[in-house]
Amino acid sequence: MKITYFGHSCFGVEINGKHLLFDPFITPNELAKDIHCDSIKADYILISHGHEDHIADAVSIAKRTGAKVIACYEIHTWLQKQGIENTHPMNTGGKWIFDFGKVKCVSAQHSSSLPDGSYGGNPMGFVIESNSGNFYYAGDTALTYDMRLIGEYRKLDFAFLPIGDNFTMGVDNAIIACDFIQCRDIIGMHYDTFGYIKVDHDDARKKFERAGLKLNLMKIGESVEK
Numbered sequence: 001m002k003i004t005y006f007g008h009s010c011f012g013v014e015i016n017g018k019h020l021l022f023d024p025f026i027t028p029n030e031l032a033k034d035i036h037c038d039s040i041k042a043d044y045i046l047i048s049h050g051h052e053d054h055i056a057d058a059v060s061i062a063k064r065t066g067a068k069v070i071a072c073y074e075i076h077t078w079l080q081k082q083g084i085e086n087t088h089p090m091n092t093g094g095k096w097i098f099d100f101g102k103v104k105c106v107s108a109q110h111s112s113s114l115p116d117g118s119y120g121g122n123p124m125g126f127v128i129e130s131n132s133g134n135f136y137y138a139g140d141t142a143l144t145y146d147m148r149l150i151g152e153y154r155k156l157d158f159a160f161l162p163i164g165d166n167f168t169m170g171v172d173n174a175i176i177a178c179d180f181i182q183c184r185d186i187i188g189m190h191y192d193t194f195g196y197i198k199v200d201h202d203d204a205r206k207k208f209e210r211a212g213l214k215l216n217l218m219k220i221g222e223s224v225e226k
């Protein structure tokens with residue numbers, strides 16, 4: 001799998017030749033000025049919840065690429081109203097097999113409304129299983145005991161966890177989440193973009209190291225292979 005960071009909680013993950021894009025928020029992100037939104041590839045766009053900082057570029061990228069958008073039922077309905085026809089509605093607890101692998105929607109403890117104030121349904125995380133490996137994309141969430149279910153459900157190769165605090169769990173709770181999900185290899189997200197979620201990178205990495213975990217804080221535009 002090839003993972004590319006586009007800033008905030010937006011990642012591209014290439015699996016078996018298919019391009020997945022999570023929570024596109026690029027053009028309004030001051031830190032992602034060097035990312036050309038118009039050149040991002042997508043066969044699938046996965047949206048964890050309706051907040052602006054997770055959906056801002058979803059409509060334009062979906063229109064340009066024709067990517068199938070995977071989101072909860074309420075966001076699917078909203079996207080259809082924006083003229084996006086290629087959508088796949090899901091909801092918490094459900095799974096579906098796509099051509100790249102399996103998506104299971106898991107709970108996230110957060111809120112969800114769309115940029116125009118429409119109801120956004122349940123916020124979600126995703127567990128992705130494929131023959132190239134398994135991972136968890138947490139979306140925006142607090143630390144919850146439900147995360148133990150994810151660790152019991154599948155062996156994860158790595159996970160995307162929010163670490164910015166204030167709106168989601170922070171570094172200390174993310175370290176506890178690693179124990180719950182039984183995963184030691186973490187890519188951080190949802191930090192630095194706004195004043196409320198600035199993170200001391202060295203301090204965060206050291207805390208993870210002390211707990212026997214690895215925290216990768218990717219540079220915007222950087223790619224890694226997993």
Ligand code: NI
Pocket residue numbers: 049051110111140167
């Ligand atoms: Ni949010």
Ligand code: MN
Pocket residue numbers: 051053054140167190
């Ligand atoms: Mn957010």
